[in-house]
Amino acid sequence: MTExxxxxxxxxxxxxxxxxxxxxxxxxxxxxxxxxxxxxxxxPLTDIKTCSPDCDxxxxxxxxxxxxxxxxxxxFRKNCKILIAMGACAxxxxxxxxxNHLPLTTILEEVYHTSxxxxxxxxxxxxxxxxxxxxxxPIHEVVKIDYFxxxxxxSGRRNLEGADRSVGRQGARxxxxxxxL
Amino acid sequence: MSYTFTxxxxxIPFADGQTIIQAASAAGVFIPHLCYHPEFKPHGSCxxxxxxxxxxxxxxxxxxxxxxxxxxxxxxxxNAERRALTQMLFVEGNHFCPSCEQSGNCQLQATAYHLGMMxxxxxxxxxxxxxxxxxxxxxxxxxRCILCSLCVRASRDVDGKNVFALSGRGIxxxxxxxxxxxxxxxxxxxxx
Ligand code: SF4
Ligand code: FES
Numbered sequence: 589m590t591e592x593x594x595x596x597x598x599x600x601x602x603x604x605x606x607x608x609x610x611x612x613x614x615x616x617x618x619x620x621x622x623x624x625x626x627x628x629x630x631x632p633l634t635d636i637k638t639c640s641p642d643c644d645x646x647x648x649x650x651x652x653x654x655x656x657x658x659x660x661x662x663x664f665r666k667n668c669k670i671l672i673a674m675g676a677c678a679x680x681x682x683x684x685x686x687x688n689h690l691p692l693t694t695i696l697e698e699v700y701h702t703s704x705x706x707x708x709x710x711x712x713x714x715x716x717x718x719x720x721x722x723x724x725x726p727i728h729e730v731v732k733i734d735y736f737x738x739x740x741x742x743s744g745r746r747n748l749e750g751a752d753r754s755v756g757r758q759g760a761r762x763x764x765x766x767x768x769l
Numbered sequence: 770m771s772y773t774f775t776x777x778x779x780x781i782p783f784a785d786g787q788t789i790i791q792a793a794s795a796a797g798v799f800i801p802h803l804c805y806h807p808e809f810k811p812h813g814s815c816x817x818x819x820x821x822x823x824x825x826x827x828x829x830x831x832x833x834x835x836x837x838x839x840x841x842x843x844x845x846x847x848n849a850e851r852r853a854l855t856q857m858l859f860v861e862g863n864h865f866c867p868s869c870e871q872s873g874n875c876q877l878q879a880t881a882y883h884l885g886m887m888x889x890x891x892x893x894x895x896x897x898x899x900x901x902x903x904x905x906x907x908x909x910x911x912x913r914c915i916l917c918s919l920c921v922r923a924s925r926d927v928d929g930k931n932v933f934a935l936s937g938r939g940i941x942x943x944x945x946x947x948x949x950x951x952x953x954x955x956x957x958x959x960x961x
Contacts, residue, residue, distance in 0.1 A: 679889065680859075680888075681893060685865075723895055726889065729893070738887060
């Protein structure tokens with residue numbers, strides 16, 4: 589039997605809470621079956637730090653709250669054939685976007701200076717820290733997104749079904765995903 | 770005397786003076802809508818209830834039924850337009866369902882589900898709309914307001930009080946309270 593080429597899947601959590609990734613892991617032992625059909629590339633699950641240039645599917649959790657998020661999102665778009673927005677934060681900014689009506693300086697002042705219990709606080713300014721954006725943005729405002737999987741978080745089952753439906757449309761090769769269910 | 774028209778091929782009876790949406794709902798056929806409420810005069814502003822009547826787009830909540838009309842509602846084209854309108858409503862306001870008390874009992878949310886809205890599609894406005902919490906019993910949550918004018922009609926036509934009105938034009942349209950300070954707490958508004 590000739591072995592089918594595995595789909596390369598990359599995932600990342602931008603301005604999200606990792607709840608979507610946890611929910612993805614809720615597919616439990618079906619992950620083993622899935623792994624016969626896919627391999628993880630860049631992902632918090634593998635700790636690989638950059639995308640291979642030939643990823644089939646990129647799954648993005650979370651919106652954009654800082655400059656690094658934008659950088660990572662662009663890297664995913666460049667290297668993944670299909671990009672999926674997973675969960676409310678990626679789709680509409682979600683919880684982090686609830687800061688959007690407040691000026692960034694007001695938020696930083698309150699968090700690091702004026703909250704009760706803070707003595708001589710300072711706003712972190714290490715050059716290694718990515719700069720926060722003035723507002724949190726959904727990812728489709730920056731790159732083209734092929735499929736959306738709503739929910740906060742989408743359930744494990746939905747994760748599979750959603751990915752299944754989205755990749756299923758791309759042709760027979762990607763049928764591996766539904767088969768894995 | 771009874772008349773009929775067809776809605777997506779189904780024969781719908783109607784009485785004199787009934788609008789398309791009234792006759793459809795009496796016959797158990799659902800047409801998506803947001804600013805229409807059976808107990809108030811139609812406003813015809815959200816356009817979610819748009820149907821095609823004899824080939825022309827029109828709001829089914831304001832259009833009177835007439836005998837022999839051919840009405841189309843559940844077509845892919847019309848539902849795509851309804852979905853686009855719903856997406857615009859979502860991005861123009863701040864509709865954060867997970868923290869909203871109305872979640873699960875919200876016509877805007879239900880409409881988005883009904884139309885299979887998977888994403889906002891457009892860029893979010895994230896407008897700054899402070900809530901009006903000046904009244905002891907009523908909280909005005911402007912972030913969720915879609916300008917359906919149901920509160921305006923309820924207050925004006927049923928309570929005879931004229932507490933609310935829509936002011937401004939286009940994207941600047943907003944809800945105002947009939948009080949000098951503009952805040953609900955200054956108006957003798959009573960809940961219940
Ligand atoms: S959608 Fe919900 S679970 Fe997913 S990252 Fe956002 S807050 Fe967390
Ligand atoms: S329900 Fe008819 S225009 Fe809003």
